[in-house]
Amino acid sequence: MTPNAASATSAPGRRGSPSRRSFLASTAVAAAAVAGGMPLLSACGASDSGSGGGTSGGKGETKLLPTYVANNVVTPDIPAKNGSAIGFTGKTDLAALKTSVPKKLGKGGKVTIMSPFWGSPPKSDNAYYRAMNDMIGVDVVWQNQDGNTYDQKLGAVLASSDVPDVVVVPSWNMGGKIPTAIINKFADLGPYLSGDKVKDYPNLAAIPTDAWRRCIIGGRLRGLPQPAPYVTGIVPFYRKDIFDKQGYHVPRSADEFTALCKEITDARAKRWACMDMKWTAFQIFGVLSGSEKPLGWNLVDGKMINRIETEEYLEALEWTRKLFAAGYVHPDALMGKNAPDPGPKFAAGEFLIYPNNISQWWSRTAEQAAQNPSYRIWGMDIFGHDGGDPRLWAEQPAGIFAFVNKKASESVIRDVLAVANVTAAPYGTKEYMATNYGVQGADYTVRNGVPVKTTQGNNEVLNAYVMVASPAATEAHPDFPDVARAQVEWQQRMGAFTRKSSFYGQMISEPDRYTDLGNDFEQLEDDITRGRKKISDMQQAVSDWKSKGGDRLRDWYKKLLDENGTAAG
Template sequence: MKRRSLIKIAGAAGAAATVPALGACSGGGPGTGNVGNAGKDLVPWPTYVPFAGPQPDAPGDDTVGVQPLYLNYPAELKQAVAESPGDGSEVTAMVITYEAPPKPLEQNSFWQEINKALNIKLNVVVVPDPEYAQKMTTLMASSGDLPDIVMFNNLNLPRRAEFIQQGFADLSDLIGGDAVKEYPGIANIPTYAWQSMGRIGGRIYGVPLERPLPANSLFVNRTRLNEVKAPVDWNHDQFLSAMRDLSSARRWGTGWYKTLFTGLGGITYHAGANGAPNGWSLQGGAFTHTVTTPQFEQALTVMRELTSAATHYPDSLTASSTDMQNNFYNQTVASLPNGFGALALPNLQKIGGKFALELARPYTAQATPWRGGGNFGFAAFKKASPERIKMLLRIVNHLSSPFGTTEYELINYGIEGKHFTKADGVITTADLYKTENSSILPIRYIGTAPTVLHLPGYPDVAKAAHEWEKAVMPNSVANPATGLQSATNSAKGAQLDQILGDGIAAITFGREPVSSWKDTVSRWKSSGGDQLAEEFAKEHQAA
């Protein structure tokens, strides 16, 4: 995250925690702050009804996070939605973006076709990644009207759960349990994505944006790694040697675009590679945080070794994630921690065959690769009449249509003959797709289908990713605190993350020795970390 973004968050967080305007937001009223689930009647998770789609070339395994592999595009598609979901009205959605702004509606044939398919006028408010935290903080502190749909990512902001509880629709009776069967696209979202999103006060307030279970992974330039004879299965010394050999004038081995703990960017791969628990560990009903373990401290040691050897991009701490991804695509850096969802067609097209993309394997035998929560966030709906909430659910249901349907094809590839062509099981995108797609017009952050491994034109990348998942994911570990509520986390989570983030950055970039980490952990524990552990334990028992 950019330094100025961190300053904005720190300043705004103190204000947002005390702002009384939360009760003045749309549909609000004095908040109870009672967002926990302990002692509540818990709404059942939506019943999982998987879509009977095309047979994959290689099966997946939901239990560990291996995705089904599709080398060819289905010859026959099913229709997922019988009729357009909308009522012709305007719908405004606020979403994050990592791309340039989309072309205006009147110049954007993809946007026009999406509006036609949904039977609405969709107004998409796109907020760049570095500004999203500030935009969300402003929205939470405002007494003005809310967008119809707000995409909440996994950024930890003060009183977020209370804000959602007050201003957004309780969807429990509409999609809890078997009720979700009215929305087959939403029912096709796996249970792990709902559990990761979590309940608030025992209720369901959003629809998750499913993502693969691998957490932030280390994307590497295999072409450059081959030049320095780096093995695929490497050990600690071989990894460090490769990063040193790769680094030269204006070209670096590593790029830490989010070194802070809040982003889980630079630290995730190394923590898992060294056997650290994923966020928290749970034993005998007690929660212990990963930052208190010697394995996590060893991960910090590796990161310090990398920066000491000058293998890192010099502006890693201040460059935005978008800038660092571009640095990876243009080969300024040879490795980059990134969300697994970055393994996508638009990004492969940015690489353009200049190098072979690969996912790095851990470098120790005791590795515990971190498993993600299974969602990128969720879409919540502003409080409104039951009829309008049902319409918004139908819209998200449509956008969540699964792989193997005509709806999925439009959402992910655009209009046949204009944005893409298909023949012999292969989708080939046209030049127009580069400027008109669901990443640039980020409707994938309103509703999205469960992901499969299908990369048109890049079957070797898809097969390699599937082999990586089969090799790495069986040893992966989940975070037992995922989806659990905590009053302390709601009120002080961002401040606690800041303590850890500052400590990680200070050690990684040499301002403090690794031995200073114990002081950082002590400060975190006394500032609320110990309370987090107690509250998560109670929530886990209730869930």
């Protein structure tokens, strides 16, 4: 759900709001979201000469998982299907909100939580924090840290003896020594949540099993997850209003896309067809996911293959290169990752197609609604490059986790779980409304049945309680219900063509010696697509990668799969 119906920007991390995954869904940075991060963990499984590495979450560890019990408090308008989110397409009836936590589970204790925060953290004594703490029965004290430099703070805190009761760790911050620190510093929640024990916390029991599987680290259930759809989160967006007006047809093959680009582009009129389409190219050519290192490996005919070794990978780069070479791509894209926000020029019609996180379906709609009522951003269905069905690859089903200090007493752990049981309440409940909108009158008002954040709400109700745990991935935009429906239905259509690679759903820690092995590939991809390097340079880079450790890493992954199995099903 988009927690803010008035603003087109919101806290990173929620699947239905603008997300850091938008900027991290790329190979070297390895985050996606759309698509997220570099979830590297744990201490069991294959080893590599003492250099660390391993896996958790294989099929052999299913006994550690909480029992799944569907939450029937609220029925979604669109149930989940093919790995999609659930959807709600009506306005919010505040008088009809359900109660999912009938009594306070918190015992009045104090819990400190360190979490990334994007923006200026609010004062600790604000109406939102007070109301949430009273609802839960726990005195939560926030230790907000700058999300842009969170990995540095995280490393320092976990290396110290002064660790807060709860530490939130996004998957993209799980590099270096963080995985080992998580195993050494954080508690096993299995005694409280594994099997039927989770039934003491009904909202946690309703979190999808695959999201919990990602919390198995070092052979223990250690985390509380934010679930996400496993369908790709990167959508090829287009200006449907202009397409309709000009009679452009949505393409169904790579050749049709190229022909459309030629038809649209008129550089003299400052109109180009698209931005950098590399992410979409990887999708239409069926390239394994680059959002997380383990997802880039898959067992094919008994051999472990990496995405960069495939013909599809080279074909996707070559197709993207041709779009640049033909002049169909907006000049801003030549700047690569430092390009300005595409939103304003997309709204101005300077280009008509660009790939980005699915959250922008709502955020771009909301930001243009008042000044540009004819504006309509929409998502293309991904097509196979040859005009057939696409072959898409699943993303990880959770990407942000909260961990509890191993030194925490049982009473503190119980209070943390009380917090999580409220923050994981489903859309349409009082608890969800409080978690995502705050206090009516102070943090939001209601206009025509739509909750709208106030300035105070925009400053306070973000990056907070939602970071502890979340319900099943949800799309709900009471201000633009047609967008929520379109998002979920797009996911369901794309989910029908989505496969799970060998290490889907697991937490993987590669041995330290391979940490930097693939760091240069994203820059090389961009150099090739922009004509600064050639496909042959990529072929040489892949050859070098193999000899410098890629082949040994392949053997390591194969052994890992042999020993632990797959969770892909």
